[in-house]
Every structure is written in C-alpha cells, then in structure tokens.
Amino acid sequence: xxxxxxxxSHKTAPLEIRERFSAASSLVSEVxxxxxxxxxxxxxxxxxxxxxxxxxxVCRNKERGEILANEFFDSLEKISSEKRRxxxxxxxxxxxxxxxxxxxxxxxxxxxxxTQVTGQVxxxxxxxxxxxxxxxxLNKLVQRSLEVAKRIRTETEISxxxxxxxxxxxxxxxxxxxxxxxxxxxxxxxxxxxxxAAQHFGDKIKSLTITNRTESKAREMAASFNAGLPAExxxxxxxxxxxxxxxxxxxxxxxxxxxxxxxxxxxxxxxxGMSLRKNHPLFLIDIAVPRNIDxxxxxxxxxxxxxxxxxxxxxxxxxxxxxKEAKKAEAIIFDAxxxxxxxxxxxxxxxxxxxxxxxxxxxxxAEVAKVLRCLPQLGDRERKELEACTKRIVSKILHxxxxxxxxxxxxxxxxxVRRLFKLGTEN
Amino acid sequence: xxxxxxxxxxxxxLLATLVSLVRALFxxxxxxxxxxxxxxVGFLLHTTLLFYYLGTNQYPxxxxxSYGLLFISWFLILLFFILSKKLKFEAVSxxxxxxxxxxxxxxxxxxxxxxxxxxxxxxWVVVHFVSILLALSLFILGFGVGLTFIIQEGRLKAxxxxxxxxxSLEVLDQVRTRTLWLGWVLLTIGxxxxxxxxxIYYQTLLxxxxxxxxxxxxxxxxxxxLAARSKRGWRGRHGVLLPLLGLLVIFLTVLAARHNFLT
Numbered sequence: 001x002x003x004x005x006x007x008x009s010h011k012t013a014p015l016e017i018r019e020r021f022s023a024a025s026s027l028v029s030e031v032x033x034x035x036x037x038x039x040x041x042x043x044x045x046x047x048x049x050x051x052x053x054x055x056x057x058v059c060r061n062k063e064r065g066e067i068l069a070n071e072f073f074d075s076l077e078k079i080s081s082e083k084r085r086x087x088x089x090x091x092x093x094x095x096x097x098x099x100x101x102x103x104x105x106x107x108x109x110x111x112x113x114x115t116q117v118t119g120q121v122x123x124x125x126x127x128x129x130x131x132x133x134x135x136x137x138l139n140k141l142v143q144r145s146l147e148v149a150k151r152i153r154t155e156t157e158i159s160x161x162x163x164x165x166x167x168x169x170x171x172x173x174x175x176x177x178x179x180x181x182x183x184x185x186x187x188x189x190x191x192x193x194x195x196x197a198a199q200h201f202g203d204k205i206k207s208l209t210i211t212n213r214t215e216s217k218a219r220e221m222a223a224s225f226n227a228g229l230p231a232e233x234x235x236x237x238x239x240x241x242x243x244x245x246x247x248x249x250x251x252x253x254x255x256x257x258x259x260x261x262x263x264x265x266x267x268x269x270x271x272x273g274m275s276l277r278k279n280h281p282l283f284l285i286d287i288a289v290p291r292n293i294d295x296x297x298x299x300x301x302x303x304x305x306x307x308x309x310x311x312x313x314x315x316x317x318x319x320x321x322x323x324k325e326a327k328k329a330e331a332i333i334f335d336a337x338x339x340x341x342x343x344x345x346x347x348x349x350x351x352x353x354x355x356x357x358x359x360x361x362x363x364x365x366a367e368v369a370k371v372l373r374c375l376p377q378l379g380d381r382e383r384k385e386l387e388a389c390t391k392r393i394v395s396k397i398l399h400x401x402x403x404x405x406x407x408x409x410x411x412x413x414x415x416x417v418r419r420l421f422k423l424g425t426e427n
Numbered sequence: 428x429x430x431x432x433x434x435x436x437x438x439x440x441l442l443a444t445l446v447s448l449v450r451a452l453f454x455x456x457x458x459x460x461x462x463x464x465x466x467x468v469g470f471l472l473h474t475t476l477l478f479y480y481l482g483t484n485q486y487p488x489x490x491x492x493s494y495g496l497l498f499i500s501w502f503l504i505l506l507f508f509i510l511s512k513k514l515k516f517e518a519v520s521x522x523x524x525x526x527x528x529x530x531x532x533x534x535x536x537x538x539x540x541x542x543x544x545x546x547x548x549x550x551w552v553v554v555h556f557v558s559i560l561l562a563l564s565l566f567i568l569g570f571g572v573g574l575t576f577i578i579q580e581g582r583l584k585a586x587x588x589x590x591x592x593x594x595s596l597e598v599l600d601q602v603r604t605r606t607l608w609l610g611w612v613l614l615t616i617g618x619x620x621x622x623x624x625x626x627i628y629y630q631t632l633l634x635x636x637x638x639x640x641x642x643x644x645x646x647x648x649x650x651x652x653l654a655a656r657s658k659r660g661w662r663g664r665h666g667v668l669l670p671l672l673g674l675l676v677i678f679l680t681v682l683a684a685r686h687n688f689l690t
Contacts, residue, residue, distance in 0.1 A: 175583065178595035279660030281596060298584065302663045310586045317588045 002062040003137070005096040006069035006088060007047075007054030010110050013087040020077045021053045028124075032133040035072060040064040043135040045128045045142065047103070049120045051110055056100065058137045066090060097141065098337040104145040105152045106159070107329055113158040113322045118149045141340070148336045155332065158325040161318030165193075166200035168314040169285045169306070173201075173254050176283050176304060180204045188245060189258035190217040193287045197256045198225050198237070209252070211240040213261070218242075250276025256285045257292035265293040270300055287311070349405040352414045355423045356401065360394045432476050433535055439469030440504075440528045447520035462520055463511065470504050473531075477501055495560050495681065496534035502564040503527035510568075510602070522571035530567075549627065551620045559617035559642070563681055565610030566649075566674045572603040573667050580664060600662060604653075607670055611649045614677070618642050641680030648673035 008021060032044045035057075043058035055072055059065030069090070079087070091099050102108045104121045125142045128134045134142070153159050162168035170180075177183050183205050187194050190212045198208060198221070208225065212218035222237035240248060246265075249255065250273040257264065265284070270293075274282060284305040286293040291307055298305040306314075368390055372378065378386070401417055408414075417423070443465040450458040480494060507523050576599040582589050583596070593599070621639065622632050652669040655661040 172583075174595060175579075175589055176596050178598045274660075277660075279662045281663070304583050306586065313586060314588070321588070 002059055002065060002092055003096045003141070004057045004059060004062065004065040004069060004090065004092050005054055005099055006057075006066070006073065006090045007052055008088050009052035009054070009108065011108070012089060017087055018051070018053065021073060022048055022050070028127045028133075029131040031072065031075070032128065032131050035068060036133055038064070038068060041068060043138045044133040045125065045138050047121060047124045049117065051117075052103070052108075054103070056096070056138065058135065062092060094337055094341055097340055098333055100141065100145050101148050101333045101336055102330075104142075105149040105329055105333065107152075107326055107333070111163045112326050113161070114163070115153070115159055118146065121149075122146060137344070140344075144336065144340055148333060151336075152329045152332055156325040156328045158322055158329055160325075161321045162315060163318055163322070165287065165308065165311045165315060166196045168311045168318065169197055169256070169287075170200050170204065172285075172304070172306060172311075172314065173283050176281050177253060180206075182206050183253040184209070184251065185254040185256065186211065186240065186245065186248075186252040187221075187256045187258070188212070188264070188292070189256075189288070190214075190221040191258050194256060194258035195221060195224070197258070197285065197287065199228065201254070205254075208237040209240045210237055211242050211245045213242050213259070215239065215241065249273030249282075253281070254283045254285065256287065258287045259292055260288070261292065262290055263292060263294050265297060267294055267296050267300060270297045270303055274300060274303060285311070345408075346406050349414055352417060352423065353402055353405055356398060356405075356417065356421060359421060359423065360398055364390045364394050429479070432472055432479075436469055436473045436476060437528075437531060437535060439465055439472065440500075440524070440531055443469060443520075444524040444528050447524050451521040462524075466504060466507065466524075470501070470508070473497075473501050473504065492681070493534045495556065496530050498557075498560050499564045499567070500527045500531035500534060502561060503530065503567060506564065506568050519568075519571055519575060522574055523568065526567055526571065549624060551624050551627075555617055555620040555624060558613045558620065559681070562610045562613035562617055563677055565606050565613065566645075566670070566677060569603050569606040569610060569670060570674050572599055572606065573670065575599055576603060577664050577667060596663075603670075604656065607649060608653060611646070611653060614642065614646050614649070618646055638680050641676050645673040645677035645680065648676065 008018060010018065013021075027048075028046055032046060035041055035044050040061045041057060041059050041064075045056040047054045047056075053073075053076075055069050057065045057069055059068070070084070073084075073088070099108070100121075104118055106112060106114050106117045109117050121142070125134065125138075128138070162171040173180060173183070180201070181204070184207045185198075185201050185205050187198050187208065187210045190210065194210075198210070201208060208222075210218045210222050210225075212221070218239045222239050225237040246269050249265075249269065255265075270282070270284075279302050281302045281304065284293055284297065284303065286305065286307045289308060293305055293307075295305065295307075297303055368386060371386065372383065404413055405417060443462050446458050446465065447462045450462065477498065480497070484494065503523055504527050507520060507527070510519055510523075575593060576596060579589055579593055579599065580596055594602070618639075621642070625631055648669050652661065652673070655669075
C-alpha cells in the first residue's frame, strides 16, 4: 500500500505562498474524511504549521493518490502545474517514510533541532485521529516517528545547543546556575534586545527587575512583560530606580545590560557587589554596543561576562554542533526507515503465512486420519509419534517459503507463493 | 575461585574505565548505559569479595592497608552510582573510575603484613577504620568533582564551548562542598575514635605518629577551607588548593604511613 506525501515547506516556498496553503485545524475534520470517501484511499493525515503544509495519504493506487493530493491543495488555492512543480514536493513509500521521520525529529525544520515541530506533528495526529482518518498504518507510522524523534533527542545533542543570542544567554545561565527557578535577573535598559532577553528568561526565573534611566520606559517594559506571562507565573517583573542599581548588584544572579550609556559597570563596582554576594556566581550579559561593562570584569573570580560577540560565538558553535549531530540523526533515521519498511512487509506477509500454514496443516491432518483408519491397531505412542513426525515434515517443508515471505521485499514473492500453492486471493 | 574474582573485578573495572574514557573523548553518549551495566556487574562481584573478606578476616576486618583500599574503591563505585542516578552526573566517570581502578589495583598488588589481632579489641577500631576510609573516599570524590568544576569554569571564562552533559557549575560546587563536609565529619569521627582508642589502651591521646599527625593536618586543612567558604565566600576555583592539599596529605598518610605502635 503506497504512502504518499505531498506538500510545501520553507525550503521550497516563500512565506507569502506557504500562508495561502496553511490549513486551519477545522479543515482536518471537514475535508479529510471527504477525501477518504474515495475507494482508493485508506488513510489520511495533514500537518500544517507556519513552515509547512503536508498531506500524507495511504492509498491502494499510487497514481490515484497523487491526483487526490493535488486536488486537495487545489481546493485551498489553485495554482498552475508549472508552479506546483517548483513549490511542491511529492514523495512515495520509503522516501515519504523517511521524510516524516525527519520532519518529526526537526531535521527538516528552519532551525534544526527545535523541539516545537514534534509537538505539532503529535497535535496533527490527534486531530486526524479525532476526524477518523487515521488507520492502522498511519497509527503505527506516526507513533514510530515520535519514538524516533525521542531517540534522536536522547542519543544526539541536536537540541542541546542554543541558536539565538537570547537563548544562548539563558543556556549559559543554566550552565552556571542549573535550575533558574531561584535566580533573580536584572535588566538594565529597555531596548529591543533587552526585551527579547527578558522574554527568554520568561517564567523560568524567580524574579525579574528592570531598571532604566527613564523610569517610565522601565515601567512600560515591566507591564508589557507581565502581560505576556501566564496567570499562575510567579516571576512578575518589578522596577528598580536607576540610581540604586549599582549598589544593588549583589542582589542579582544575572544582569543584562543594554543601554547607550557606555561603561556603567567597572571592576570595582562588581567586586563590591561580589563581596555582598559572598562570591556567589554572577553572570553578566552585555548586549550593548558600545559595551556597558568593562571587559576586565571577566577576570574577577566567579564572575562570568559575555558580550554580544561572545554570545554570537556561542550561537555559531551551537549551529555547527547541531549540524554535526544532524548527521548522526540521519543515520538513525535511515535505520528506522529500513526497519519500519521491513516490519510492514512482514505484516503484509502474515496473512499469506497463516493461509499457507493452515493449508498444509489441513493436508497433514487429513493424511494422518487416513493412515490411522487403515492402521487401527496403532497404540497411543505410535499415534503421537506419527503426529509429531508429520508435523516435523510440514515444518521443514514450509521453513524456506516462510523465511522468504518474511525477508523478501515487495509483494511479488507473496503472489508467487499464493499462486504456487493456490491460496485465496491476496488482500 | 578467589583469585578469579579478584582478577575479574579488576578486568571489569578496567573495561568500564576505558569505555567511559572513550565516551568522554569521542562524545559517544550512547556508551553511558554500557558503562553503567559493566560497573553493576563489577560492583556486585566486588561486594561479594568484600563480604568474603569480612567473613574470613579476623576482627577488626580491615586488617591491613590492602583491605582498606579495597573498601575505598568499592565505596567510590557506589558514590558513582549515587551521583549518576541522583544528579545525572555520569560525566564524573572519566575521573572517578580511574581513581577507583587504581585504588583497587593498589589493594591487590600492595599487600602488606596483616595486623596481628593483638591490638585493641574494641568496636571503636572498626568505627575508626571505616570512618577514615569513607572520609578518604569522599575527599577523592570531592577532588574529582572539583577538577570537573575547574575545567568547566575555565571554559566558561575563556568563552569556549562547554563540555556537554555536565551538571551546572552551581551543582558541581554544591556536590563538592557537601562531599567535603561529610568527609570532614567522618574524618572527625575517625580521629576522635582513634584518640579514644589511644586513651583507653595506651593512656595517651596522641602518639605523635605519622598517621595521627597526617590526619590532623588534613582535618585542619579541610576545616579552614570549609569555614572560609562559609564565612568569606571561598568559592569556585579559589577553594581548590586547600582541599587538594588535604587530600594529598590524607592519601599519603593512609598509603605510606603506619601507626608507630603497630611496628
């Protein structure tokens, strides 16, 4: 039964095209079941995110499946076949399998290793299940793709490295402090970068304080930050008067500076703060240009200073590591694809194996019964030995055909076996 | 049979150490489970050996330095299991396992004369031995964790990529401090029980012998460090030198020195 995937993604189509084919979740429950009314289609599953829309079909006839997929996308937005050739991709069988594994494991994502897409695939699967368009094959396939994604996350470092300056800052903070739930963060400045940093620390921390030379801007930023927090979040942002921030250095574990004021933190000030902190580690993130923190501060024991270039370096190193890890992940996906295909082939062979075994068992039982009628004088022991012997003969005869059915790819071997032994029609 | 067990434990620990080094050097994270599995087998065999010696040795059981080192290596492996499970700190294995392996090897090849059993017959002898040995094991672990801290912290200061799958600096520092505190308490118990034995059997608190002096010196080093850390914030790499000195002193004391009154 061919598996076909048809779709477009950030790799093949720009945003203005992708957004036209973005399918709302309500579409799944309306359109997909109608697709399955076609006799040649058994199962359907749709993934639609900001970066891709892909339709997976399990069909009896490959050509028919391709036509149905094209009709589906035409129903969203009609485009010329010339344009479709450039914007869309269509993969079949093993290539389609491998593609779903890669998508779920975020190898096909805009940022390789980002974990959001796995959740999106799971949500899409739940919607399709709710709409009744997922059958045994897609059920097994999607479950397997989620397992493979989990295995890749466990066995590789693909999701471990930060890919943005803000996430690099949070990542470094976690490398210093571990769990950030008891940590306090001070943001100096209220520019865009400062706001991004605040958002990234989000509700991971104990408290966030904002200070700025213009206090009203600090209050605005705090209000905006608090508005974005979930109701149960504890880390509501507060405001610190600017004139007090230098003497309060000892109270914060992480300080992010993003002002245009030049150097505002010198080694003396930081040493004084460290003395109040009893040398507990202090993480300073200077994302200002020109810098706000004297680079000599990094020499102070238990103080870790990262400027914007350092954070970019972390991001670049992270991207390079992810690319390396992606190769390991591809190897896992290749193995998983081969293994899944083999498993499905064996399942396909199962009805033929059962029929073959039943036919031979029927012949064996009939012949044994004939012999026993002709030889009524046989005792229990002889009868048991006759049963065992004939069973062994049948088992030995069927061994090679059954192994062949399990191991041979494709349905031609099974068809040959069915014809050879005149078994019922193949499902 | 006994010799097979002894060699078997060494071979298993050697294999686990090599695999953990490969894992660390070539970032083969998948080997973590293999290391764990191999160590479990070795640890069970090692435990069997320990019980065998407890059953066959006379009181006070750790009748020479070799058995003491055997116990230390056993305890280090146990500490590895605890750290791995509690803190997901498998990354300590490249440090801890070689130390456990060398300690075990020393216990096997460095045989010395056994105590005659003519010494003090008191439960305090066992308390003294066990607490000193446990303290030494914990100080060794503290050293390993401290080394890990220095490496990670150095990379952070130098803006180099951090070694993956290590706990945070804060966790490393806490583990080291707690380990050293626990080790110091056990060392205190060990010194106290030793002094008590001296008093009961020889009517003197101190013999001014190398082991007593060494143990007291280590005790002082650790006390100064732990107090300074608490009061003056001796954190991070600044707090490495004194504990290292303390470890060297007590390690040499256990390995090289001998109580005067036993000669």
